[in-house]
Amino acid sequence: MYQTTAEASAWEEILARFLAFLPNILAALVIFVATIYLANLISRMLQRYMEKRRADPGWTVLTVLTIRWGIILMGTVATLRQVDFELTGFLAGLGIMGFTIGFALQDISRNIIAGMLLLVQKPFEIGDSVKIAEFTGRVLSVDMRSTELMTPDGNNVLIPNGNVFTMPIVNYSRVSTRRMELTIGVAYDSDLEVVRHTTLDAIRSIPDVLNSPAPIVAFHTFNAYSIDFTVRFWIDTRVTDSGSALDPAIVAIQQAYVRKNISIPYPIQTEIGAESA
Secondary structure, eight states, X not given: OHHHHHHHHHHHHHHHHHHHHHHHHHHHHHHHHHHHHHHHHHHHHHHHHHHHTTOOHHHHHHHHHHXXXXXXXXXXXXXXXXXXXXXXXXXXXXXXXXXXXXXXTHHHHHHHHHHHHHHHHOSSOTTOEEEETTEEEEEEEEOSSEEEXXXXXXXXXXXXXXXXXXXXXXXXXXXXXXXXXXEEEEOTXXXXXXXXXXXXXXXXXSTTBOSSSOXXXXXXXXXXXXXXXXXXXXXXXXXXXXXXXXXXXXXXHHHHHHHHTOOOOXXXXXXXXXXXX
């Protein structure tokens, strides 16, 4: 009888403590749910505002993420305090655990940090045409882990931000002009000055080729079958791209050479068979 009475008293005490603590639990849940809702609401409003103001996309992403997770962090701290959670020991343990996890996931952490630095330093913008390592394409997005490119042949490439940050980056969109080069060989009996003028006239006839800087032709090699030269001309990258510019250049030069009877030689191999006995 005594044991039953003691057990009943213990359960009553537990129930009384739970009921006394229940308002704190409910308040903590309300604070946490409200924090998540508020973080999502404010981040969406901030993103729409910055997009309406045509803010830099990189800064938009970084600002929205910082504000969202800052609100969630403050709400989590307030939630834990509401239930009398010991934050000091928890933060100390969290620091040790964070160091361990960070060491285990150092590649992911490196990509996240590199992504933040890319968003701040802005070596390229969304939509820029760039070359990163061996990949060339248009920048589709930059998130906290990777940079997404669309290559000219339609491939979608994801490059880890850690690699992007440490690799040389060529941004073709930072300048409005780009020099193109085309190497050609003509026959040894060609009049080189006629070749020069014919080539320059053909290049100047292309609408997308700039007059300044002026196109040039530079002879440089006595090859086995031809005298080789390089024609250099400049294009406006806002109007055309390298692939689109080379096609009309080759067509115009070939047609001009046909009209002027300028020969582009190709190797000829003569085979002499053994005489029969």
